Each structure stands twice: as structure tokens, then as C-alpha cells.
Amino acid sequence: MTTLIPRDPYSKEELEKLYPRDLKLQLVQVALSHWELPETQRASGNQHGELTDKGRETTFELGQRLRHLYVDQLGFMPRVKSDTEDMYLRTTPIPRALESLQQAFWGMYPASARTQDFPPPVIVARSVSDETLFPNEGNCRRFRQLSKLFADRAALRWNDTDEMNYINSLLSKWMPENSPKVAVDSRPRLSGIADTINATLAHGPATKLPSEFYDNKIRQHLNKIAVDEWFSGYSESTEYRKLGIGSLMGDVVDRMVSTAVEGGWRSETSASGSSTEQGKAIKFALSGCHDTTLAAILNSTGSFDGNWPPFTSSIAIELFSKASRNSDAGVILEEFASPPIATKKSGFFSFLTGSSSSGDIPPPQSETARTPLTSLPESTRQTLKQYYVRIRYNDSPVRIPGCAAKLQNHLRGDDTFCTLDAFKEIVDKFTPKNWKGECVQNLDEGLYGKNDKEKAPAGF
Template sequence: MAGHAHVQSATRTPLDVAGYPVAPADLELEQVHVYVRHGERTPVSVRMSDPPASIPEHWIMCKTASRFRATVARFGSDVEETQPGGVKKDLMPVSKLVERIDGSHVEGECLLGELTDLGKETTSNFGSSLRKLYVEKLGFLPDTLKDYSETYFRSTNMPRTIESLAQIMHGLYPPSKLGPDVSPRLFVRNGRDENLVGNTFMCKRLETLLIGFEHAAAAALNHTLEPLDHKLSKYIGGNPIRIDGKPRLSGIFDTIRASQSHGIKVPPEFEDKATIDLIERALMVEWFSDKTEEVRRLGMGRLLEDLGKKMAHKVEHGDPLKILVHSTHDTGVAPLLNTLDVFDERWPQFTAAVTFELFKKKDLASNQSGFLQRLVSSVTPYIWGTKPEEHFVRVRYQNRTLPLPACAEEGKHLTGSPEFCTLSAFLARVKQISPKNWEAECSPPSPSSAH
């Protein structure tokens, strides 16, 4: 219905293939890195389910997840002759049901924080849009995926991001576009190695800093939320609206955004732009705004370091890897933009995506080896490059091209096109915010050094 479509447009912006700005004719696309937030999900906690808000406690929006085929292993003497080691894989039909505390269940009910049927649809559509852009429009990716060398897919170890990425992969390369015996690989890292979000699990220094920002935001901004109490407190049991309230302001916002994205009616006060803008401004300060270089280095430094190394490796070795798609969270997308000083101070939508595109001057093709020799001789561990006009990086977010402040000076971007940052300038900024020893910097200060 029309109202539902209006709500959707406020919480998700589809990838605009038709409006994609094609690069200048003398630039050739070399590699694409995509960091995308997962699709629509249920709230991560039950909030405002009592009247007068009456937002549903149970979301019956996961029907596609309730029935699936599970890969199981069969062991024993009956399979030893046909499978080495006596193991054979079978597909077993399974129905997954959410059991409530009273033992009851309803077909298609979602877990808290679970990717919904809508979220699966929109992430599949995102993958299809990537296909329309990079396969059909630009001819950058092959029509049929014949091996693993040109693609890379990685997700955080959360069901909603893994399922989102699987849907994106299916949209980009559906089964009819897979070569014989090709099954795209989806990578997930152990928690200690994760860098698609700020890893507070392994970086206690980062955790301490972020908690400090939360407390500071509450102390500085709670008073600005007091005017909302008379309008909104009735929806949260009479409690005041505060950054550190019960529920927390971020929790209220999460429930409202998740509800709106699925067409669930929310109290009219939460549809008032001035009210939501006030809430969102406070949350930006608490979660993302005005963070120090130390927070940026510990939070997003390793991610950007990975990205920089892969771009440099592409330039140095000319490897076949063309597209890298990463499935992450709002807490991955926003800090990434913030670290590069291009964040728009709005909470990332579902399927919001940051894209880094690496280009080269076409006339380099005939002199690639000579350029690489010059490149290899530059600063380690990165390959910085000595000809800043030869390779360029363009950053895009939500169909917008974002010129990077670090590349604003003359000589640090393509002449007349500030959105095309020179690779050397981009990697120089990456080097500035890459931790020299992440584990050491993440360690909390020892008791002796605190005095």
C-alpha cells in the first residue's frame, strides 16, 4: 500500500543503478569493496509492547526461515565404501519454530534480532542490483561465475548478517549463473579476528573509551530530551526519555525503526520529524560523533588496513580479485564513514552500503610492469605508489559520491574531479589510522602505569 511504501523509503534506499555516475573515459575500474548493513530485522529486545504503544511482542515475519534443508552428516559402515572416512552428506528437511515461555509456538515467528522475510527480500534485491550494475551495465564482472578468483564474500558471525550476505550472493550470482561445481564461498572470522565492527570483545581499551563517550553524551544531552517526556513517557511505562534511561534511547529508536520498516503502526508522536530528529541527534553523539583518532584507529583502523593492503596487492600483482562484499552492521557502516570524515550524521538504514572503487588510468595497461617496479620500491608494509595520477579511489554511500577531506588538496585527487582520490593519498590516510600494534594498544593500562 502507499503508506507502507512511504515508510520503506524512509528506512531503506535501494541501489540506484540507472543513476550510477560512470567514471571518466580514461579511467578503468579495477576493484570494488562493498560494506553493507544487513537487511530488515526484528527489534533486538521487546519494548513498548504494552498499551498505549502496543507494538507487537511477537513478529510473525520469518516464514521463509521456518522451513529449510539442513546439511547433516551420516556416519557408519553403510557409507564407508562410497565416502572416504565413512562420512556422507545428506539434506534433511527441517522446520524451525520459536518456542515461547509457555511452550506454545506460531509458524513463522521470528527470534529477536532475526532477519525477516522482508530483510531477505531487500538483501536479495541489493545483490541483484550489484549484478545489474557491475555485470550488466559496466561489464566489470563476468556473467557466469566460473571459479572463486574474482569474488570474495565475508560476514560478521551473526545469523542476520550471514543470511543477508547469502541473499546478496544469490542475487549477484543466482544458481543459473554459476559454473559447474561452483559454490560461492562465504567467509566468517572468529570473534578475536573480527574487524568489520569495532572489536570491543578483544580491545578492552576501545570498550573503555566507548563507554566513556556514552556516559559523557548522557551527561551533556539528557536535558535536551526532557521536552519529550510529556509526549513519549507514556509509551515506556512513565519513565523519562533519556540516553541512559529504561529502556535506553537507542533501544526505543531501534524498535521504532524496525517497526516502521515493516509497516507496523507506531505511536504518532514517533512519526513527528522534529521528535525523531532530536532523538537521532542525541544518539549520533552517543554512538558515533566526535570520536578521537584513537577510537578511529582501534575501531576501524584494522578494517581500512585490510582494504588498503588488498588494493595495493591488486595494483602490485594484478590479481583477478574484482569484488569484495562484506556484510556488517550499522555499528560498522557509521564508524567507517566517520573515520573518513564523510558521515552524514544519520543512522544507517537497512542495507545501507559504503563502496570503495579502485580505478586506474587506461594507458597504464601497456606499461604495467614498469609501474609496478616503481610501486614496489615505495614505503612498506604498504605499496603507496609514486605516480599519484595513475590509480584512484572513489567512495560512495547511499547513491552519493563522497569526496574525502584527506584528498581535497591539489595533487591528491584527479584534476577537476575531487571525488577521485589518488591511491597514494588514500593509502597515506589509511596508514595514519592503522594501529602499529593493535593488541598492545588495546590492552588496558597496567595498575602501575595508572598512577
């Protein structure tokens, strides 16, 4: 894992295959990861938690790529914006996540693409105790236990192996005298060493470590071991998925269901309070989060490729409906795309100055929020079967095994398009009913809970 090398923009032929004419894009939810800061650069001016200049550059370029696809190529979003009423912007409390979000937004909508009266956008930031944009082990006791159990298992599995012996043959001489052996649970931890190697490699000669740290074989071993320590729980345990990323994925699905059955997803955190029936439906969500967020999403849906996400990686979760025969193609002028806007509320903060709207209590949910698929009326389920979900990770569609396994669960001819009904069925299995309550259940019950009842593969 190091810096993402973006692929070229989709060709016309690729675009026609990826975005079929008989499907209409309805909602896009993008999660993007930030850059790590090498210790050597902290010593030369950057503060802990800040984004580096290289990080600002690459996240801005990510925003430019989003603009090229969703504005220039697809015409899904308008070329010029007068507000962000049809967007949802959110970040974790970590400063570099906010900065990454800012840069991506500016790349997507630079000053030349915003009107003069463009108001300061609202960015949602929850308190740390309620944060769901990253695996929140600091505020979930059971998840903290599970994380340690899987880390301990990784230590037992890897500390006395040929892979670890090879790592130590090159790196142990650079370790502290009181902790000369690299191990999963050493000080520094193996995952921390891997993180530092990747951060310094991405930032060029000024931050470089001795050459042994960049041995290709060492980097492969570090990736394999760190991925096992940090992410195997998502692949193996329903409870791990539920407590680590289930709340976020439940929100993602709720928004898509609202779009499908309620005429659009609306959020009270927009400047105009567009949760009212008069407000704009949200079309594009952009969230500044972390590499652990992306890996958790991919692992929990059974679509992880085994590699730690590179810096400035992104996931786009796209919702499509079956297009009507008389649907209009091309860009619709923004002012005619939605009903009139309700009167603006005051009290929101400008992300242009680095501040955000902090909501300790999430906004009221729709009538379908957190309703299990089995409790929805048959008419609603039939509607969900007319919508399709696709995940693109770093611009490549991923395959979800539970969707690909059955013809009725995916679009004919392309099993990366999952019916919303099937996608919700998969995510429902690891969506917590009460995250805080479940964080104090099953304490001391081992890796997979009592009688291994939580042991289950991801993506089905």
C-alpha cells in the first residue's frame, strides 16, 4: 500500500458498458481516505493529524476525477452550482479527513464552477462517541475486545514464521534496543512499521528510511500480516462487521431505500433544512474518512482484494433505477432539476474556514430506516428489485458474492450490479439495531461469540 496511481478516465466504450442506457443513475455515495503523515515531515512543520501538501494535491485531483465522470461525462451533477442542497458532506473529527473532504470538493467544484452567491456548505461532523465513519473501537467495548482478539490471533499465527524471520533479517537492526524483534505485537507494532514505510515512500526522498525498509518482499509480507490483523474479523464474524462498520452501511442502505420508495433522500443538515417535502433530494454524498473505513466496507461485502487501501483511495456506491423509455438524457439545468427550496436556516459553519456542523444526535430517520427487508411490504420489495447497486473501488467495479451467486440478485449480463433488494438483505445481516447497546453485549465471549454463533462469511 502506498499512493494510488489513478487509471485513465473511462473511454466512450467503457462508459457505455459501465453505465448502460437502460439504467438511470439516482444516487452516488463516495467515501474517500486521506494521506498519512510521516514522522519526518511532522518534525519539519506539519502537525499531527494534518494533511500534507502531497495529500492535498492528490485529494484535489480525486475531486477533479469525480467532476470529469459525474459532471462532464455523465451529466449527473450540474456544471455550475449555486448551493450544495443536493449534496451531503460529512467527515470524521480527524483534521486530515476534513481537509481531504475540502480538497475533493474544491476539485469537483472549483471557484469557476460556483456562483458568486454560493453559500458556505454544511459539513456534518458527529461527536467521537457517535462516529460511524470509522471503526469506533474507542467507544465500543465489545468491538475493542474483538479487535484485540483478532490481533492476538494474528500474533500467534505470524510471529514465528518464515515471513517474519525474513522481515527481521533486514529490519531488526533498525529497531529499538529494548525491542529488537519485529512482531505483530512488538513495539513499534508491525502495522505501524508498515504504515510508516508507506507514508515515507509516498512522500519522496526527504522522508526516506534506510533502503532495507523498501524491499519488495518485506512490503508484501507486511501487507499480508497487517491485513490479517486488522481486517480478517470483517470477513469471518457477523458481530465484527456489525460493530465495526454496520451502522455506516445501514445508513448507506437507508438512503438508497429512501431514494427508491420515498422519492428521494433528504437531510436536515443541509443549509435549507431540505428534509421538508419542498427541499431537494440529495444526489451526491461525499465523506472524508479513513483507509480502515474502506477496507471494512469491502471486507464486509465480500469484495476485498487482500491489499491495504492505497492513500487517497475511494469507494463510490452508486444507485440506479431502470430507465423509463421517455427519460431525458444529458444535463438538466440545476434550477429546474428540483422543486423550490425552503427558507434557509442560520447557524451552519463554513468549511472554507475549516469548521463544520457538529451533530451529536443524528437527524430524524425516514419511515423505512432500519426496517429489515423481511418486515417491508411485498410492494416495497418489488420496487427495490427494480433498483441496482454497484460499488466501484478506485474506479473498478467490485463483485459481491451474494449478488453474483443468483441470477435474480443481479443485472442480467453484469453481476457487479446488485439488486437493491439483495444488497439490503446482505447488509441487514450486519446492521445493528442498537449499536451502543450491542457494544456492551457478548463481553468475554471469544472471537465468534457463544457457541461460535457469530462465525459467518461476508458478502452473503
